[in-house]
Amino acid sequence: MPVTAPQMRRLSLDDEPLAALAPELAVEVLESATSTNAVATERARGGAAEGTVVVAEHQTAGRGRLDRTWETPPRASLTFSLVLRPAVPAGEWPWLPLLTGHTVAKVLRGRGYAAAGVKWPNDVLLGERKVAGILVERVETPAGPAAIVGVGLNVSLTEDDLPVPNATSLALESGTEPDRTGLLLELLRSLREAYDAWQAGGPDATTHLRSSYAAACVTVGREVRVSLPGGGELLGRATGIDPAGRLVVTGPEGETVVGAGDVVHVRPADAGPDQ
Template structure:
């Protein structure tokens, strides 16, 4: 009921909607309409009421609520069902449990905060309450496991595109999953999957996007390495609006991905890369590889030209960019 009434209020914009109209169209009593309006108010929605005109939505809460986010989306594959939490250990784990239980493709898990947020290689990810978008999406693409890394590229491309095209933030992608702005990390993406030998059963595509943090919000060990949309634009942003833009772009790119097996995503990643053409080091488990990042391979791995002109395909590791080989500029970038 909350979702339906919120949808009606949003559809009417600045106009009032009478309780009688909502009662008639929804097939419920006016008392039920009033109780639902009160429930929405308790969740932070500011709703004006007039004895002669009805109800009008003034603004929503500074929270990411599943039913409210669903109302704001017009997507085909992603976000038909959005499960929201106030605080959980990890959206990745919550989405994994839902996927194992048969949740439909496109189900999204989002949390106000995470107590055990994680990034690549099990690293901790700072997820303070109300400051960013901490989310995981359940996908069931008909692809072999070797193509799953392309889903991480897809998430990074979607976020970078929204930052650039909607918020005018010059965002670049450092292989494989970091979205970088002014040499600082603003977003990280991660994909975990359950698969059979030749088929992905489901993938959990997750990302953490820093939206409204200020420098003092970040833990001391990453304060010099991280940034946020607020820090880059100089203004506080509506997270629900950012969420809607990113999910809409993810939806569009994912539908294309299912048709062309990632060709478009790979090209878009190359166009936004801050890694290709640079002198890099890649730290593997027991080896340090140094060379020039030349390209993205068909499976999403990084092609590095090492000493002697030999090409190595790197499927995992920490990349540090040392030098731009096109203009000779030397610049250190931390992981």
Template sequence: MSDENPPRSRWSDLERPPLNATALRRALLGSDSLYTHLEVVGSVGSTNSELADRARRGAAQPGTVLVAEEQTAGRGRLDRGWSAPPRSGLFFSVLLAPEVPAERLGWLPLLAGVATAGALSRTAGVDTALKWPNDILVTVGGDERKCVGILAERVGEGPQGRPREGALVLGIGINVTLREAELPVPTAGSLQLAGAQGTDRDPLLRAVLRSLEDWYGRWTAVDGSAGESDLQEAYAAGCATLGRHVRAELPGDRALLGEAVALDGQGRLVIATGEGVQHPVAAGDIVHLRPAGGA
């Protein structure tokens, strides 16, 4: 006798259809495209870890895009976890090898933030704000909530221990249709909760990758100059962190309090203390960046 109420599969949510890998490849790959290969997998621990491992083995070349319907061990900065139900978001990584001076590589996650925020605003019709260094915020019920996390990591050594010079994986995670009860923390949000006009993941992913390609092309064409590519101006214009009083928690239980006043030429956040001293702080030096007096 058949079961009238079969168990609900974690993949059977009809409101969350799978991505169309064939259509995505047709739209995004081409002889003049940044992207050379695109793969959609059902589940993976972390798209960044998987793509970096493939690159080290020589099994992935720059321009490769790896997309997962689910991440079981997604990571943010400092190995903080990033979890979401299957097909509830966009979880993907891109292998890149930017030929720019090493001191300008810190702009890559900021570039990804500008590209992603602009694409989501245009395609989903939501207001977005950049939180330095690697988050994008949306407004849910009057509160700013994290909707996007970005992580850029060096690939490291390749075959026979040879380093892959300049290769990085750029990972982006976007909460698309997460419901309130599914949020991992109260400060998280999603495009759907922010009132998005559309949550179809295929056009969202195409828009983000095209925007990323555009900004990456501008940036690398001028040797990674954030000024000449207009990246520095664009990031500052969309950054909710600037102008606010913040508390930067640093390694060794140290803290820096002051107003976030600018971004310098290397993408560092400049914090002006009450004594009038300006301190540039790099993303890699920060444990937490919070509103002054915030939890």
């Protein structure tokens, strides 16, 4: 049942419990920002340490893949970016958005959203509807390269607030408005724990992540239509995730492997343009 705007209190985040995340995470809450990824990039280039987090109560020009932008009402979402400085080889960095989406989905399932799953490469779904997006960007800084991990999670958006028809929010799915501070705390702790374990675990950790992610990925096992830059399309069944985090699509001419940077959209083969 849709949740109407008057029912949403949309409280501000509570700074005190967020401050308790230090020293592993240093959280900066901004009342408004164009893009938390842009602000986090500035912080990283200014010397911000790994674990710096930028949160915006109101993000006015959020960015997704391929420079898509959107805006949501103040305090209706969780929009944040985390500065990481991975020590793993550069070839392992494409796993970061998959690890992030997988962790967000696990947190949501733990909170009772049983339909939470990941859509390759960077979306979190509740059933067939998008509830969160992930954007990971590599930036060069005086202290070396950094990864800016951005998350946008729809918390109390109503049907009228949704940026696209196939989106949803936690409130729309549950009928109640979750406590954003408690949810943000859990997400940040879980993301840091998953990231640290992945970094420390070496190849075995990546192998485990690959298996765990594939099992939770709603894309794997479906007939898909992959839109390619330049207007081309790839049709086939998504049959797995390769060791580099790329999607394996099996079609009439055999297997094709595509990375996140190689595609515009990945949709179910029978889906409309908004899915």
